[in-house]
Amino acid sequence: MGEKKSREWYDKFLTPQRLAMFNSGVHVERAKALASLVAAAKSSVIFEFAAGGSILCSEILSLLPKASYTWSDFSISALEHAQKQLAACSFFPNNRRRVSFHNIDIDAGYHNINFENVDAVVCVSLEHLEHDREILQSLPKGKKVFLSIPNIDAEDHIRVLKTPKEIQERYGDILDIKTITPCAGLFHLVCAERK
Numbered sequence: 001m002g003e004k005k006s007r008e009w010y011d012k013f014l015t016p017q018r019l020a021m022f023n024s025g026v027h028v029e030r031a032k033a034l035a036s037l038v039a040a041a042k043s044s045v046i047f048e049f050a051a052g053g054s055i056l057c058s059e060i061l062s063l064l065p066k067a068s069y070t071w072s073d074f075s076i077s078a079l080e081h082a083q084k085q086l087a088a089c090s091f092f093p094n095n096r097r098r099v100s101f102h103n104i105d106i107d108a109g110y111h112n113i114n115f116e117n118v119d120a121v122v123c124v125s126l127e128h129l130e131h132d133r134e135i136l137q138s139l140p141k142g143k144k145v146f147l148s149i150p151n152i153d154a155e156d157h158i159r160v161l162k163t164p165k166e167i168q169e170r171y172g173d174i175l176d177i178k179t180i181t182p183c184a185g186l187f188h189l190v191c192a193e194r195k
């Protein structure tokens with residue numbers, strides 16, 4: 001089992017090559033599948049935390065032309081990479097206001113975020129966060145939640161949830177979980193609402 005890593009650790013770990021990997025292969029497959037779930041729920045104000053790559057943001061916004069998106073992560077390497085990648089997207093140059101970028105340590109700062117005006121919260125990185133349950137608990141009731149949870153261990157994964165049953169056991173008291181769908185042999189995609 002891995003352990004919680006610091007912002008400085010991620011800044012070194014997230015080389016341009018590694019960040020490019022988070023925007024390719026199974027990550028593209030996952031981003032397309034998760035984006036279609038977010039789009040089907042007609043989300044319009046979307047908040048993503050511990051985002052890492054930028055592919056999910058671009059896939060979601062390509063399906064939701066009127067949505068606004070907050071992209072956040074505590075790593076400066078990830079932030080700079082996402083700003084550069086998203087600036088190259090066709091939707092971005094003419095409408096910069098659709099994406100705002102924030103350098104947020106979500107584990108330390110979740111209680112300072114006002115989620116009232118957000119209608120969908122997205123995260124593909126709960127396994128990196130110490131306060132995964134507290135963060136979800138801080139969401140107002142009824143908020144839509146879209147998660148991707150990997151079934152594998154890594155040096156920066158604090159926990160591994162391999163099956164839908166394990167996901168339900170960890171988050172089912174906080175979230176009304178509607179669906180858990182396998183994706184690319186590596187992830188489970190979760191559609192839920194804060195209870």
Ligand SMILES: C[S@@+](CC[C@H](N)C(=O)[O-])C[C@H]1O[C@@H](n2cnc3c(N)ncnc32)[C@H](O)[C@@H]1O
Pocket residue numbers: 010014022027049050051052053072073074075078104105106107108124125128129150
């Ligand atoms: C490396 S990505 C990988 C995500 C996921 N495992 C995947 O397969 O796509 C994880 C991201 O979480 C971010 N992260 C980790 N802890 C964080 C925290 N406390 N606050 C904000 N971002 C965090 C890292 O900076 C990194 O960009």
